Amino acid sequence: xxxxxxxxxxxxxxxxxxxxxxxxxxxxxxxxxxxxxxxxxxxxxxxxxxxxxxxxxxxxxxxxxxxxxxxxxxxxxxxxxxxxxxxxxxxxxxxxxxxxxxxxxxxxxxxxxxxxxxxxxxxxxxxxxxxxxxxxxxxxxxxxxxxxxxxxxxxxxxxxxxxxxxxxxxxxxxxxxxxxxxxxxxxxxxxxxxxxxxxxxxxxxxxxxxxxxxxxxxxxxxxxxxxxxxxxxxxxxxxxxxxxxxxxxxxxxxxxxxxxxxxxxxxxxxxxxxxxxxxxxxxxxxxx
Amino acid sequence: xxxxxxxxxxxxxxxxxxxxxxxxxxxxxxxxxxxxxxxxxxxxxxxxxxxxxxxxxxxxxxxxxxxxxxxxxxxxxxxxxxxxxxxxxxxxxxxxxxxxxxxxxxxxxxxxxxxxxxxxxxxxxxxxxxxxxxxxxxxxxxxxxxxxxxxxxxxxxxxxxxxxxxxxxxxxxxxxxxxxxxxxxxxxxxxxxxxxxxxxxxxxxxxxxxxxxxxxxxxxxxxxxxxxxxxxxxxxxxxxxxxxxxxxxxxxxxxxxxxxxxxxxxxxxxxxxxxxxxxxxxxxxxxx
Numbered sequence: 134x135x136x137x138x139x140x141x142x143x144x145x146x147x148x149x150x151x152x153x154x155x156x157x158x159x160x161x162x163x164x165x166x167x168x169x170x171x172x173x174x175x176x177x178x179x180x181x182x183x184x185x186x187x188x189x190x191x192x193x194x195x196x197x198x199x200x201x202x203x204x205x206x207x208x209x210x211x212x213x214x215x216x217x218x219x220x221x222x223x224x225x226x227x228x229x230x231x232x233x234x235x236x237x238x239x240x241x242x243x244x245x246x247x248x249x250x251x252x253x254x255x256x257x258x259x260x261x262x263x264x265x266x267x268x269x270x271x272x273x274x275x276x277x278x279x280x281x282x283x284x285x286x287x288x289x290x291x292x293x294x295x296x297x298x299x300x301x302x303x304x305x306x307x308x309x310x311x312x313x314x315x316x317x318x319x320x321x322x323x324x325x326x327x328x329x330x331x332x333x334x335x336x337x338x339x340x341x342x343x344x345x346x347x348x349x350x351x352x353x354x355x356x357x358x359x360x361x362x363x364x365x366x367x368x369x370x371x372x373x374x375x376x377x378x379x380x381x382x383x384x385x386x387x388x389x390x391x392x393x394x395x396x397x398x399x400x401x402x403x404x405x406x407x408x409x410x411x412x413x414x415x416x417x418x419x420x421x
Numbered sequence: 422x423x424x425x426x427x428x429x430x431x432x433x434x435x436x437x438x439x440x441x442x443x444x445x446x447x448x449x450x451x452x453x454x455x456x457x458x459x460x461x462x463x464x465x466x467x468x469x470x471x472x473x474x475x476x477x478x479x480x481x482x483x484x485x486x487x488x489x490x491x492x493x494x495x496x497x498x499x500x501x502x503x504x505x506x507x508x509x510x511x512x513x514x515x516x517x518x519x520x521x522x523x524x525x526x527x528x529x530x531x532x533x534x535x536x537x538x539x540x541x542x543x544x545x546x547x548x549x550x551x552x553x554x555x556x557x558x559x560x561x562x563x564x565x566x567x568x569x570x571x572x573x574x575x576x577x578x579x580x581x582x583x584x585x586x587x588x589x590x591x592x593x594x595x596x597x598x599x600x601x602x603x604x605x606x607x608x609x610x611x612x613x614x615x616x617x618x619x620x621x622x623x624x625x626x627x628x629x630x631x632x633x634x635x636x637x638x639x640x641x642x643x644x645x646x647x648x649x650x651x652x653x654x655x656x657x658x659x660x661x662x663x664x665x666x667x668x669x670x671x672x673x674x675x676x677x678x679x680x681x682x683x684x685x686x687x688x689x690x691x692x693x694x695x696x697x698x699x700x701x702x703x704x705x706x707x708x709x
Binding site: 245251252253257284285288289290293294295296298299302304310330332333354357358360361362364373375 | 663
């Protein structure tokens with residue numbers, strides 16, 4: 134028990150392939166999940182392309198794993214219409230791949246400012262327009278789009294959607310609803326502890342997401358000190374994020390989905406990946 | 422002209438001593454400001470302690486410089502009551518030093534989570550309580566307290582106040598006012614471009630600050646890529662922040678104060694400080 138909260142079910146653990154990206158290919162990761170009793174997996178597209186989508190889908194089915202997300206679509210802003218069209222086409226392929234995998238959602242890392250410009254407002258507009266356009270195809274494929282707000286330190290070059298509230302404003306804009314009508318779940322939010330833990334309005338923002346739009350929940354930890362902007366995420370329990378409290382918030386909205394472990398870390402990438410898997414399982418139970 | 426905005430008056434330029442911290446002591450910085458025609462200065466307390474507050478005040482008066490802020494008070498959270506009391510005493514001394522210098526404000530970097538804990542909520546409560554307690558002494562000394570929201574990447578270990586709105590909520594809490602009454606200006610906000618530029622609600626948040634509570638304006642730039650969380654701030658114009666747009670927002674609230682250049686950067690710390698001063702003057706005119 135942590136703060137009155139029971140330890141999470143081990144069945145809800147999911148491996149984001151970024152966590153062991155330097156040690157294994159996707160075939161090995163799928164086998165390792167089955168071997169370690171991890172029931173969920175969330176592949177990145179580079180790993181997926183290596184193995185091939187159909188073979189990946191076959192192996193994942195064979196091992197009875199749940200695909201908790203495909204990482205990633207997004208990167209909508211571009212300098213010109215041709216660039217934005219190319220991004221949209223790539224996103225449609227990502228939707229198709231996510232559908233082939235039977236993924237629970239396509240995670241969107243929306244992209245940053247167009248290189249050579251300082252136009253954050255324009256980038257945010259392109260993101261919203263791109264999501265609105267992609268949503269049509271995603272609906273047709275029955276593939277939920279999960280906007281992932283990224284930590285503000287990634288605003289310039291990775292994602293200019295940086296808070297849950299901002300992601301929800303986009304959801305509201307691209308999916309207008311009659312007063313009081315429930316969201317469809319076709320567009321929603323991926324909540325990643327690393328990106329949102331600092332938000333002074335976190336509890337309120339998660340209440341605003343609600344059940345239908347809470348499409349994915351990612352965990353890791355914020356280390357003190359953090360030595361690198363990209364590759365120094367921590368294992369659950371090694372940092373300062375109160376993960377049980379955050380889980381309490383998402384469960385409070387009725388979320389009963391997977392807890393996906395996504396750790397970009399030169400430290401963990403150097404270790405024996407089976408040891409990493411054992412640590413993830415242990416920390417998921419004790420520290421999240 | 423930048424986007425319809427006239428270039429700023431060179432008389433509004435201020436040097437935060439962090440910018441040339443590795444090259445000069447405070448005596449040299451004061452002389453350099455006078456030499457380069459920079460009319461404002463904002464010392465850090467380590468530099469101030471080296472020189473002595475009275476001698477610093479004398480030299481600054483002698484060169485007719487404006488002290489646009491003293492950096493810094495804050496760091497309120499502590500593990501126990503004795504620690505919080507020690508922090509408060511140190512903050513009172515900072516208020517006294519700021520008053521001796523005739524500073525326009527004392528800048529508050531409020532502090533992060535108590536080491537060894539994950540209690541962000543508690544840290545934020547300690548910050549608000551500490552500011553409320555310090556405000557009494559600050560009022561008696563006629564020294565405005567400027568809460569500086571820091572970028573969320575500093576939430577854990579430097580400042581758990583991370584947005585302008587959060588700073589303003591603290592202002593409202595520690596300075597309750599009758600409906601419609603103007604704020605006193607005893608407590609307000611230091612807006613630093615580096616910390617706030619990403620905020621999706623930036624324009625609205627700056628409108629909420631208003632004139633009385635906009636106590637300081639700091640500039641530099643966000644580099645792409647940013648190679649270090651602490652020491653890779655950019656010179657104005659070298660990054661992605663639309664500084665003229667931001668200045669337009671603060672001027673839109675009636676702000677007519679200084680533009681303080683605060684650049685923590687191993688790059689700029691390696692250069693001839695007179696060259697740094699010339700670059701600052703040029704970029705202030707052309708890129709801010």
